[in-house]
Amino acid sequence: MQQRSEETRSRILESAAKLFSERGFNAASVDDICADAKISKGAFYHHFESKQALFLALLDGWLKIIDNAIEASKDKTAPETFVQMTGAFPYIFATAGNHLPMFMEFWLQASRDEKIWQASIAPYRRYHQYFTSLIKKGVEEGSFVNVDPQIASRLIVSAAMGLLLQSLLDPEGAKWEKVARESTTMLLNSLVKK
Amino acid sequence: MQQRSEETRSRILESAAKLFSERGFNAASVDDICADAKISKGAFYHHFESKQALFLALLDGWLKIIDNAIEASKDKTAPETFVQMTGAFPYIFATAGNHLPMFMEFWLQASRDEKIWQASIAPYRRYHQYFTSLIKKGVEEGSFVNVDPQIASRLIVSAAMGLLLQSLLDPEGAKWEKVARESTTMLLNSLVKK
DNA sequence: AAAAACATACCGACTAGTCGGTTTATTCTT
DNA sequence: AAGAATAAACCGACTAGTCGGTATGTTTTT
Numbered sequence: 001m002q003q004r005s006e007e008t009r010s011r012i013l014e015s016a017a018k019l020f021s022e023r024g025f026n027a028a029s030v031d032d033i034c035a036d037a038k039i040s041k042g043a044f045y046h047h048f049e050s051k052q053a054l055f056l057a058l059l060d061g062w063l064k065i066i067d068n069a070i071e072a073s074k075d076k077t078a079p080e081t082f083v084q085m086t087g088a089f090p091y092i093f094a095t096a097g098n099h100l101p102m103f104m105e106f107w108l109q110a111s112r113d114e115k116i117w118q119a120s121i122a123p124y125r126r127y128h129q130y131f132t133s134l135i136k137k138g139v140e141e142g143s144f145v146n147v148d149p150q151i152a153s154r155l156i157v158s159a160a161m162g163l164l165l166q167s168l169l170d171p172e173g174a175k176w177e178k179v180a181r182e183s184t185t186m187l188l189n190s191l192v193k194k
Numbered sequence: 195m196q197q198r199s200e201e202t203r204s205r206i207l208e209s210a211a212k213l214f215s216e217r218g219f220n221a222a223s224v225d226d227i228c229a230d231a232k233i234s235k236g237a238f239y240h241h242f243e244s245k246q247a248l249f250l251a252l253l254d255g256w257l258k259i260i261d262n263a264i265e266a267s268k269d270k271t272a273p274e275t276f277v278q279m280t281g282a283f284p285y286i287f288a289t290a291g292n293h294l295p296m297f298m299e300f301w302l303q304a305s306r307d308e309k310i311w312q313a314s315i316a317p318y319r320r321y322h323q324y325f326t327s328l329i330k331k332g333v334e335e336g337s338f339v340n341v342d343p344q345i346a347s348r349l350i351v352s353a354a355m356g357l358l359l360q361s362l363l364d365p366e367g368a369k370w371e372k373v374a375r376e377s378t379t380m381l382l383n384s385l386v387k388k
Numbered sequence: 389a390a391a392a393a394c395a396t397a398c399c400g401a402c403t404a405g406t407c408g409g410t411t412t413a414t415t416c417t418t
Numbered sequence: 419a420a421g422a423a424t425a426a427a428c429c430g431a432c433t434a435g436t437c438g439g440t441a442t443g444t445t446t447t448t
Contacts, residue, residue: 179348183348235440236395
């Protein structure tokens with residue numbers, strides 16, 4: 001029966017996500033992951049070719065979540081999309097504590113590993129392109145002031161990344177959800193034609 | 195003569211900065227650092243208590259650079275300071291390629307190590323406070339529109355961090371210096387009273 | 389001569405990955 | 419339906435190598 005197999009596999013993924021977040025890619029050993037998932041090393045290498053392959057599998061899962069989020073906000077006007085994003089903040093920051101260290105691990109590994117970089121940077125560029133075309137649309141339909149969509153998109157993505165990074169580094173430093181919401185408002189204000 | 199001693203120490207710091215950036219804290223071994231600095235392991239442990247202590251010494255150096263940059267832009271009006279910062283971008287992004295992976299390593303270590311977190315988060319909070327008071331001053335002296343200084347400061351710091359992060363992850367993805375300059379202009383435009 | 393600076397050899401703990409063998413589930417044969 | 423044959427899932431001891439750190443000895447500086 002492949003039910004057992006799949007449960008083992010997902011247990012490995014869960015434990016890996018947890019331990020990579022807590023300790024980092026290097027510090028979380030394969031033995032640790034096996035112990036946490038309560039499976040043997042044999043089972044581990046039956047399901048994953050290597051530790052790096054496991055990491056890539058984890059990355060894939062994350063990227064799909066982001067892509068779905070983008071997909072969900074199609075067919076809306078530019079300002080509407082921003083408002084919707086604002087609505088998603090509570091969820092993002094509620095789960096941030098769990099996923100963000102993992103994300104950071106992705107970034108770091110990506111900056112050093114060509115394979116991982118390829119897998120992680122392509123979707124991220126799509127993200128930038130999405131915002132660029134969103135703003136371009138907003139400018140063309142007259143709801144936004146005449147800004148350079150490329151630059152504005154970079155600014156938005158930068159602010160988002162920086163905010164996530166800060167909320168990870170210093171969770172108690174501010175009410176990040178509120179900051180995110182009000183920052184979006186501020187950015188939107190500077191974009192919307194009065 | 196302590197000249198030799200000091201040169202050894204700075205050689206260790208240089209090699210460590212280089213290798214930590216290239217390979218990360220864990221992957222860059224003490225032996226690697228010693229080999230690169232062309233000194234022995236005995237010399238290494240004569241100058242630094244541990245690998246972590248070396249890391250903290252490196253962190254201290256970086257934080258001093260930031261503090262000096264803040265110090266240098268005192269006694270100026272709010273918009274002036276922004277303009278001056280814009281002028282510093284070429285330098286920042288020229289040296290970013292060397293220092294940023296190191297910075298990322300700091301962030302990652304900080305998120306996991308209490309000691310390093312304490313050392314790195316305190317100055318970073320000062321940085322936020324600096325911008326808050328800068329914007330507050332701008333609002334009070336009438337050159338800025340009436341924004342919440344706290345929020346605007348968060349937004350600026352976030353954008354800066356995100357931009358640095360992106361330029362590290364995807365150096366060829368954009369002309370980052372230009373993006374930084376124009377983003378600053380855009381942010382400043384949304385702040386300055388017309 | 390004393391002390392600081394450096395070199396070398398070494399240690400125990402830990403790591404990713406391997407491999408021969410066992411258990412469990414599925415399919416085929418009668 | 420019962421049993422034999424096959425395949426997938428899993429186990430855990432083992433390897434070969436790396437790591438941070440130390441112990442001990444040598445050179446250089448004062």
